[in-house]
Amino acid sequence: MPAVPNPPNTPPQNKAPQTPLPPLNHHNGHAAASPALVALANGRPHRPPQPEFVQQYREDSGALREQVLAGLRAGQAAISPKFFYDVLGSRLFEAITDLPEYYPTRTEAAIFASAGPAIAARAGSGCVLVDLGAGNCEKAARLFGSLRPAQYVALDISVEFLRATLSALQQQHPEIPMLGLGADLCAPFDLPFNVKRGRRLFFYPGSSIGNFAPVEALALLQRMRGAAGRGDGVLIGVDLHKDEATLVSAYDDALGVTAAFNRNVLRNVNRIVGTDFSLDDWRHVASFDRQASRIQMHLQACREVRVQWEGGAREFAAGGRIHTEDSYKYRPEDFALLLEAAGFDDPVYWTDPRGWFAVFHARG
Numbered sequence: 001m002p003a004v005p006n007p008p009n010t011p012p013q014n015k016a017p018q019t020p021l022p023p024l025n026h027h028n029g030h031a032a033a034s035p036a037l038v039a040l041a042n043g044r045p046h047r048p049p050q051p052e053f054v055q056q057y058r059e060d061s062g063a064l065r066e067q068v069l070a071g072l073r074a075g076q077a078a079i080s081p082k083f084f085y086d087v088l089g090s091r092l093f094e095a096i097t098d099l100p101e102y103y104p105t106r107t108e109a110a111i112f113a114s115a116g117p118a119i120a121a122r123a124g125s126g127c128v129l130v131d132l133g134a135g136n137c138e139k140a141a142r143l144f145g146s147l148r149p150a151q152y153v154a155l156d157i158s159v160e161f162l163r164a165t166l167s168a169l170q171q172q173h174p175e176i177p178m179l180g181l182g183a184d185l186c187a188p189f190d191l192p193f194n195v196k197r198g199r200r201l202f203f204y205p206g207s208s209i210g211n212f213a214p215v216e217a218l219a220l221l222q223r224m225r226g227a228a229g230r231g232d233g234v235l236i237g238v239d240l241h242k243d244e245a246t247l248v249s250a251y252d253d254a255l256g257v258t259a260a261f262n263r264n265v266l267r268n269v270n271r272i273v274g275t276d277f278s279l280d281d282w283r284h285v286a287s288f289d290r291q292a293s294r295i296q297m298h299l300q301a302c303r304e305v306r307v308q309w310e311g312g313a314r315e316f317a318a319g320g321r322i323h324t325e326d327s328y329k330y331r332p333e334d335f336a337l338l339l340e341a342a343g344f345d346d347p348v349y350w351t352d353p354r355g356w357f358a359v360f361h362a363r364g
């Protein structure tokens with residue numbers, strides 16, 4: 001898709017006063033005027049800086065429908081975790097991050113808070129910060145103070161998810177040019193011309209890398225490496241291997257928020273493909289596969305269930321399952337090897353006192 005930048009901040013011609021007032025910005029013993037007052041006095045309407053938005057990816061509703069149906073027809077029925085994140089699912093995920101059992105978000109935030117200066121010293125300040133897991137942009141914003149990015153580029157599948165957040169963030173940080181980019185992480189990175197030249201730091205927080213199987217994670221890291229030049233780097237949040245009880249309760253909380261998040265995917269699938277899933281028929285199951293070092297989430301049929309859609313149907317016996325998500329937990333040395341296999345050099349990481357989470361940096 002062609003990149004369409006926002007209109008430049010030029011004043012409309014016919015609004016300029018005939019005789020401009022003298023420029024108002026010099027110090028004459030009074031407090032300096034606000035930028036808005038200065039702009040008005042100089043005949044320019046004041047426009048606060050605005051982020052740019054570029055939508056590169058176009059969602060194909062037919063392809064999405066086919067993807068869901070292929071998963072429902074498969075021997076082991078499956079729904080991709082990307083279908084969790086409708087409006088309600090995104091809110092439920094935010095609620096998950098506040099749960100006492102769900103340690104990753106707050107542990108990663110604590111690492112960023114304590115290691116921010118060390119991360120900036122290693123990654124270098126003044127880079128273009130390319131946030132591949134932007135969401136509410138909170139994690140990147142916490143690093144603005146130490147990284148002082150030359151530009152902040154927030155990626156999401158749809159710029160619509162970014163508009164409000166990025167516009168608000170831009171008002172808080174008028175000194176940082178911001179770009180919202182609608183792009184698909186699963187396609188080769190093709191950063192538009194609006195992304196400034198200069199050193200780039202690819203930022204992938206939140207342990208989302210764990211939602212890819214290791215071969216897919218390697219392919220994603222290789223795409224990052226392909227987009228990174230000499231001097232560029234990656235900064236990635238990775239959830240670490242730990243005791244099973246802690247892991248399982250993080251994905252099966254007492255309040256049932258993760259269960260609601262998991263079951264909500266069926267509402268979204270009903271909307272996308274017109275299936276007739278009834279949520280009462282399905283319960284949330286989270287388990288730890290020690291061999292593969294991953295949490296697995298499933299939906300399990302509470303009774304015999306027949307699910308129908310236009311042109312097809314599938315029967316599930318009581319206890320039959322639909323796989324909805326894997327969340328891989330790494331040992332630090334294994335993740336370092338994965339980064340090196342993708343072509344990155346010199347991986348280092350920061351962790352918390354319990355060694356539950358790691359933030360990795362590696363060079364391109």
Ligand code: AVI
Nearest residue numbers: 096206207208211251258327
């Ligand atoms: C988005 N992702 C990193 C979360 C995770 O921990 O794997 C998704 C999640 N699923 C259930 N709880 C959180």
